[in-house]
Amino acid sequence: MSSKILDLNILKRSVYPLFILAVAYLLFFSNDAKTIIAGIAIFLIGMVFMEDGFKLFSGGILEKVLEKSTNSVPKAIGTGFIATAIVQSSSLLTIVVISFLSAELITLSGAIGVIFGSNIGTTTTAWIVSSFGVKIKIAHYAMPMLIFGVLFRFKNDKSYQGIGNILVGLGFVFLGIGYMKEGFEAMKAGLDLAQFAIEGYLGVLVYISIGAIATVIIQSSSATMALIVTAVATGQIEYINALSLAIGANIGTTVTAIIGSLSSNFNGKRLAIAHFIFNMVTGFIAIVFLYQLADLVDVLAFSLGIGDEDYAMKLALFHTIFNVIGVLVVAPFTAKLVVFLEGLFKEKRKDISRARYLDKVVAEVPEAAIAALRKEIIHLYDNATEILSHALSLHRHTYIGKGDEISKVIESSVKQIDTNIDQFYKQKIKVLYGDIINYATISQEKMSVEEQTKIYALKIACRDIVETIKDVKELQKNINRFMKSKNEYIRNEYNFLREGIAKTLDGIHTLRNSDDDFEIFAKIKVLQDDFNKLDLIGNTRVDKLIRENKIESKMTTSLINDSAYAYSIVQKLINASTILWIEDKEIRELGEE
């Protein structure tokens, strides 16, 4: 795969200068082409601003909606449609979807559904441009948007900055459309592109290719559609050729997605192929039934009150119809598509010492990055519990889920488990811990204050978990030493410490399977209460043993120190659990009080 990426990079590097030269030639020799190309450039800048704006403004709304509205394919299609129609960017939605898929917040079928819906949503651009973009002097509306947008951007609040970016983005998009329209109108006076119209299926294929190539170059099907709509509205291209260009734009956008996915993870690749298959099937249907679809557009346009000569709006209608048909045809096969894609790109089994969820793509979306970090810290916790259990000379399967029988298990587990904690720490914790902290720091950059607070809490949970290993390392030496001691009193005391930690780990295992925050809260409180009692009982027991001379003074010092280590482990495990498993901020804060 890497050689393919290399080849593509070489191709990109060699084609790019030629492309720049071609554009420079056009700019130099044709004033009208200059205006149109400037329009495309301004339109694209507008799209970038709009995307950034929605990222800042939505404050996680888009992510929350996606997380909750993709549990069935029809729902996911609806969500993809509405979200893309609002944010006017299928690429932003694709980034969010890949991030969510990688963080396992949504399923592959849900993600595919969103992509299907997004294809219909993206057709709203053509409606916007054709309904008022080319009919009114849209550039006039751009100016106030740009001015207010810049003013909003001065504000420190991210939501205001987001609104500012959206306004600036819309302003540039409107301005871009204005320039494109002006360029085509001026061009028509000198050169009528419509004279190059090609009839029949040869024309269809030629214009599909032009549409696809234009989209690959511009890297935005919305921009291509805006260009096609303005061109058809000014009569610079024939209506039937414009329909072919629209099909080409749909195909071209999948090429961009596939090139983008080459450096993406397996989830990105799966989605890109799903998108490719969908657009190919849709394109094929549109090509085969082009003339029938054009007739259907005429019938529907008449009933919708769209004028017979209003080719721009008829083009928008065609764009929507063929994407809707595509969804109707492909969506019933989503389950089969999922099976095919999962077989095509398999997730590599990852080394447990390395991060499983911390993907670069996920870091782009705060909500997904937080979810991925949480999952990774749970992974770290699982690795840590293995070390903790072995240090206590226990295997997890012998005591987890045993509840009140744990004390019996402790008494019977006297065989020392040979564990080199330093080595274990290096192999299963250190690298993972480093990955988590690095990822948290990088993803924090793009986050709001509230999101940064969540990351900070997760970092604390992570630190607490790692520190339990350092504590247990100290404890392990004396556990191994006194577990088989002939002095039953010291043996019992060390078993008491082992039991305290084991019961906490067992309690956490029970509560983490619940998805009810109140239940988790109550269980953590019970653990905390047990811990407080344990601390008190432990101290009383040690005092009694000293008074009654049941243990030697050396044993006493070790026991007092080791009790502190054991209680520190339990307290840190409880703290980490509160952060990791109570989702509601208010309940969590009350739990920490």
Next chain:
Amino acid sequence: MKIEKLFKKVEKFFKLDEEEQATNDKQRKKLINSLEKKIVSMKEKIKTSDNKEKKIELKRELEFLIDLREKM
């Protein structure tokens, strides 16, 4: 600074701050309601449970939930 003041005036004019407060109050009410429901269902669970140890455990959990309701 003038722009900051202008935005604050806009916020007041559109009552955005009040809206935020209203949303928070609404969420808190929702949270308290679900806590009440949880307490009722837990009481029911305690009544119907045959396991003595489980009953004790549930009673302890219930106490903490009642404490939480008072704190809220």
